[in-house]
Amino acid sequence: MAARQSASALGKGWKSSFRKNQSHTAVEASRRFSLTVSYAIHYAHFMNSLFSRCVIVASLLALGAATSSAQWTFSDSSRLRSPDYLLHGIKAIRDGDLFSSIRLDAAGLTSVARAVEGRDFVKAYQAWADYWGTKQQPRYIMHNYQLLLDTDVLMGYDDLRAYGAKHPDERDSILARAALVVKNVIRAWGDVVIDFGSRVNFNREVGQSGKYGFHYWGWSKPLNAAFVLTGDQTYLAKFDELFHRWYEQRNAITRGFPELDVVYYELGLGVRNRMFIEYYLLPYTNRPWQTHERMLKTVLGAARWLYELERWEGYRSGNWQIHGSYMLVQIALTFPEFKESEEWLRLGLQRLEEHREHDFFEDGGHLERAPRNYTLATYLSYRNLYFLLNAHTAQLDVAQRIRRSIGKTIDWWITMLAPTGEVPAINDSHRGLFPVYILQDGAEFFNKPEVYGVLRNLFGVSGSRARVTLPPFTSRHMPASGFTVMRTDWTREALYMNINYGKWNGAHTHNDLLDFEIYAYGKALAVDAGLGLTYDDPLYIPWYKSSRAHNMVVVNDRNMERETVEGENILWSSTPSLDYFAGEHRGYANLGVRHRRHIAFVKPRYWVVLDQIKCEKGGDTLSWYLHTPTRLVRFRGGYRSSTAPGILILPDTSELRSRTGKCTAASTDDLTPGKTQEIEWVAYDQQAAASSTREFSILLYPFKVGMPDVNFGRLAKEHFCVQGPSFRDDLYVPALAYDDGEIATDAVFLLIHREDGQAARFSLVNGTFVKVKGRMVWKSSIKTSAEGELND
Numbered sequence: 001m002a003a004r005q006s007a008s009a010l011g012k013g014w015k016s017s018f019r020k021n022q023s024h025t026a027v028e029a030s031r032r033f034s035l036t037v038s039y040a041i042h043y044a045h046f047m048n049s050l051f052s053r054c055v056i057v058a059s060l061l062a063l064g065a066a067t068s069s070a071q072w073t074f075s076d077s078s079r080l081r082s083p084d085y086l087l088h089g090i091k092a093i094r095d096g097d098l099f100s101s102i103r104l105d106a107a108g109l110t111s112v113a114r115a116v117e118g119r120d121f122v123k124a125y126q127a128w129a130d131y132w133g134t135k136q137q138p139r140y141i142m143h144n145y146q147l148l149l150d151t152d153v154l155m156g157y158d159d160l161r162a163y164g165a166k167h168p169d170e171r172d173s174i175l176a177r178a179a180l181v182v183k184n185v186i187r188a189w190g191d192v193v194i195d196f197g198s199r200v201n202f203n204r205e206v207g208q209s210g211k212y213g214f215h216y217w218g219w220s221k222p223l224n225a226a227f228v229l230t231g232d233q234t235y236l237a238k239f240d241e242l243f244h245r246w247y248e249q250r251n252a253i254t255r256g257f258p259e260l261d262v263v264y265y266e267l268g269l270g271v272r273n274r275m276f277i278e279y280y281l282l283p284y285t286n287r288p289w290q291t292h293e294r295m296l297k298t299v300l301g302a303a304r305w306l307y308e309l310e311r312w313e314g315y316r317s318g319n320w321q322i323h324g325s326y327m328l329v330q331i332a333l334t335f336p337e338f339k340e341s342e343e344w345l346r347l348g349l350q351r352l353e354e355h356r357e358h359d360f361f362e363d364g365g366h367l368e369r370a371p372r373n374y375t376l377a378t379y380l381s382y383r384n385l386y387f388l389l390n391a392h393t394a395q396l397d398v399a400q401r402i403r404r405s406i407g408k409t410i411d412w413w414i415t416m417l418a419p420t421g422e423v424p425a426i427n428d429s430h431r432g433l434f435p436v437y438i439l440q441d442g443a444e445f446f447n448k449p450e451v452y453g454v455l456r457n458l459f460g461v462s463g464s465r466a467r468v469t470l471p472p473f474t475s476r477h478m479p480a481s482g483f484t485v486m487r488t489d490w491t492r493e494a495l496y497m498n499i500n501y502g503k504w505n506g507a508h509t510h511n512d513l514l515d516f517e518i519y520a521y522g523k524a525l526a527v528d529a530g531l532g533l534t535y536d537d538p539l540y541i542p543w544y545k546s547s548r549a550h551n552m553v554v555v556n557d558r559n560m561e562r563e564t565v566e567g568e569n570i571l572w573s574s575t576p577s578l579d580y581f582a583g584e585h586r587g588y589a590n591l592g593v594r595h596r597r598h599i600a601f602v603k604p605r606y607w608v609v610l611d612q613i614k615c616e617k618g619g620d621t622l623s624w625y626l627h628t629p630t631r632l633v634r635f636r637g638g639y640r641s642s643t644a645p646g647i648l649i650l651p652d653t654s655e656l657r658s659r660t661g662k663c664t665a666a667s668t669d670d671l672t673p674g675k676t677q678e679i680e681w682v683a684y685d686q687q688a689a690a691s692s693t694r695e696f697s698i699l700l701y702p703f704k705v706g707m708p709d710v711n712f713g714r715l716a717k718e719h720f721c722v723q724g725p726s727f728r729d730d731l732y733v734p735a736l737a738y739d740d741g742e743i744a745t746d747a748v749f750l751l752i753h754r755e756d757g758q759a760a761r762f763s764l765v766n767g768t769f770v771k772v773k774g775r776m777v778w779k780s781s782i783k784t785s786a787e788g789e790l791n792d
Helices: 083-091 095-100 110-117 121-134 157-166 168-182 210-214 218-230 233-252 266-281 289-312 319-334 341-358 373-391 396-405 408-416 436-446 449-459 540-544
Strands: 141-144 152-155 185-189 192-195 476-478 483-487 496-500 515-520 523-526 553-555 568-574 578-585 593-602 606-615 621-628 632-635 638-641 646-651 657-666 676-687 692-703 711-716 719-723 727-732 743-745 749-755 761-772 775-789
Touching: 083 289, 095 110, 095 121, 095 289, 110 121, 121 289, 141 157, 141 218, 141 266, 152 157, 152 373, 152 436, 157 168, 157 218, 168 185, 168 218, 168 233, 185 210, 185 218, 218 233, 218 266, 233 266, 233 289, 266 289, 266 319, 289 319, 289 341, 319 341, 319 373, 341 373, 341 396, 373 396, 373 408, 373 436, 408 436, 408 449, 408 476, 408 483, 436 449, 483 578, 496 593, 515 692, 523 646, 540 657, 553 593, 568 761, 578 749, 578 761, 593 727, 593 749, 606 621, 606 719, 621 692, 632 646, 638 692, 676 692, 692 711, 692 719, 727 743, 743 749
Parallel strands: none
Antiparallel strands: 141 152, 185 192, 476 483, 483 496, 496 515, 515 523, 523 621, 553 621, 568 578, 578 593, 593 606, 606 692, 621 676, 632 638, 638 646, 646 692, 657 676, 711 719, 719 727, 727 749, 743 761, 749 761, 761 775
């Protein structure tokens, strides 16, 4: 029969719910970003926000900085500039054009070719359906640990069934979520749950950025997983229904931002099609021929759009292009029948190799410097790419390069993990327990037995290996990614501090430098504000990203200039008794202010933070901020937590003015990523004076039970003392060579520790000698860090 029905004009006999909306809208030009623009977003929980030429829209995250390199059009050579190509090559592909893009002379496609030759496209799609049902190819499913959408791990069907049998609570959660989707009750975006009633409206407004997140289709994953776990075709029938409903509406979706199409843009195409492909690989017995038509046109259009973008706009740092290039590779591997697949595969792998080489620091951190959200998204893209390449036995040299390099990110994560198992809420990153399954998977994948030691100690999870070790480090300096961690040990009771001083890398970077977080005795004691649930949170720009939401020195409660500054003149030293960090930044140079921060971790008891602020002019207010989830009460000249475990915040003088207040921060009570809670803050203030250096010197003393009987004071300009019932520590921070008649040294920092019943000890940083009352007690021919008995 010559009569033809296509997905662009379905016959009258097809279900009314699949009526086609024939209107086609022209694609507005998307932005193009150069190498200097942070083009970053994570698909699982949040949608990107857009850069509005001059200002960042308050309700969402900007894609990039206000630079002249941000473009509003595609490159001249890109076919995405052609309305005809956009319409007929991508958005509304005609049947004849679709089949002309397929290698119809390939094995198994004879019946398809014959039907196409007779212009019987219905029969051609039916023949393709027969071919697809018998085609031998890898089949896989995406597993999300505890339904957390940023934990995408590809695995075989049997692996998911085995996991479900071992973790019945997670299996039940998948089935419960899938049952809701079957009823059109969908967790569309963040914590927004919508009961759509009888039909899902894909043009539903779900928040300004939430609408884009809704079209990632992450909410559909439980349908595919539920079928694999149960074999119940109901779940596939629902996915098929929803896919058709979306297809009918896709070219009429209104957008929140004129410059960004909801459907046809890099991140949406790079993410949504993962679920489509996984569904298409599953054996739905009642799949109509129209699904094959629409699926082929969907993935062909997606690959063509992504190819044009990745080819002509070049390498662009950040995770957007990783997701887009990953999808080019996945479509090419899944549909080698397309004539363009070979080129899609080549270009997709080229871009992914460029990102693997340039977007990850030598220490394993990711350039967007968000410990959970964007590091997790990019790491898993490569982990899953390795899975795909091996499953398809394709480009195994690329797979091996991934295996040799991406494992560094596992080391970076276990460094950054708080003793409670939380991942720090730094920059655009949620706090929360780190997904155990990701660490277990990485430990096996990269053969890292020390990860099992961390899992055992911090999470209480037993490893599957007989040989379980702990990392060879506790404290670790990571200047490449701009983080340093001080830690006493690998127990949940450990004292821990992370310090942030890295480069600005796009709008995911907050307005903070030389700030820190502290955990001790199993509790968070000083924390970063982190991030709300989504970028639609009205506090995102005015609070979460602000300088005063971080544990740092702030001038006039203004945001620092962040884009062009980073930590400078960094100094790091670590010995068994002392960790020492120092650095400075020029973030308030426009106000004539330069800040240097010294942090001494006297293990295993406390930190002393010394801030030196050079001021060119007077009148500015300098404020030292600390945010804590504990309740604060006045104590001597400072503050302490009202209950234990807690922290003592004690300046060396009671003359500083102080303020306290409450604010919102990433939760440390409910460790579900995205949860927030009200916490307290304290600020110490002083006025700047022209041509002077102001200082804050503050003791941060965690306590496990009761209240520590500890005193802190300044004995001279460069000499501080911390004294407890059984010890006395003298800390020297000389600007130059130091000699007060009692102690002489050329070290940058010197600690002299006296403990009841023990010999006095010293620890020094970058020095060549120590003298006590004129007697040389230690000497070196080169500047070094050292410690030993004082013998004074």
